Amino acid sequence: MLKTKVAVLVSGGGTNLQALLDAEKAGVIKSGEIVAVIASNESAYALERAKNAGVPAVAVPKKSCASQAEYEEKISAVLAQYGVELIVLAGFLSILSADFVAKWPKRIINIHPSLIPSFCGEGYYGLRVHEAALQKGVKVTGATVHFVNEVPDGGEIILQKSVPVYKNDTPELLQRRVMERAEWKLLPRATEIISAKILKEGNKYGL
Numbered sequence: 576m577l578k579t580k581v582a583v584l585v586s587g588g589g590t591n592l593q594a595l596l597d598a599e600k601a602g603v604i605k606s607g608e609i610v611a612v613i614a615s616n617e618s619a620y621a622l623e624r625a626k627n628a629g630v631p632a633v634a635v636p637k638k639s640c641a642s643q644a645e646y647e648e649k650i651s652a653v654l655a656q657y658g659v660e661l662i663v664l665a666g667f668l669s670i671l672s673a674d675f676v677a678k679w680p681k682r683i684i685n686i687h688p689s690l691i692p693s694f695c696g697e698g699y700y701g702l703r704v705h706e707a708a709l710q711k712g713v714k715v716t717g718a719t720v721h722f723v724n725e726v727p728d729g730g731e732i733i734l735q736k737s738v739p740v741y742k743n744d745t746p747e748l749l750q751r752r753v754m755e756r757a758e759w760k761l762l763p764r765a766t767e768i769i770s771a772k773i774l775k776e777g778n779k780y781g782l
């Protein structure tokens with residue numbers, strides 16, 4: 576069966592990547608195939624997860640590049656090598672330029688660990704998002720999968736799921752709850768939805 580070729584971009588532990596790999600194996604993702612994993616640093620544990628699943632994994636360390644343009648050229652070369660049609664940002668913590676994003680309209684999706692438009696945009700990533708949510712005293716948070724455009728965390732929302740905040744939460748406890756109850760479900764689901772859409776539309780731009 577023809578499948579949409581998906582690249583997953585990561586920076587760290589890769590639990591969302593693991594959820595994607597597991598979902599593909601379980602048939603939850605059936606319209607997409609993860610053909611490559613690209614990490615922004617060589618020590619990302621996500622690279623091990625990809626290798627364990629038999630998926631080609633490449634590190635493109637940002638610090639080894641002289642400029643953002645060179646960094647993105649290297650990423651683009653890997654994407655072209657594997658014929659990628661959909662990019663999934665799964666805990667990818669470096670911001671992509673407007674030039675890069677413009678080349679992939681509605682072909683890049685991202686998972687963010689809050690209910691956008693709360694606690695998002697530049698500087699809000701990883702634990703910091705949950706620290707900000709606790710500081711504000713919100714009683715409900717969650718996760719969002721959205722298309723990526725030139726505004727950080729500003730693209731069209733695809734899926735959201737809410738998660739309760741409890742009285743004695745720490746940023747770490749809240750992060751884990753948001754991952755377990757929202758992120759690890761939403762990202763595979765959104766990947767399937769968009770992969771299916773791309774297949775249906777014969778990989779034309781503009782969903």
Ligand code: GAR
Binds near residue numbers: 700754
């Ligand atoms: C996840 O919580 C993801 O939502 C977040 O980083 C974590 C990565 O964990 N992403 C952002 O904050 C993006 N702004 P993982 O490497 O275990 O998937």
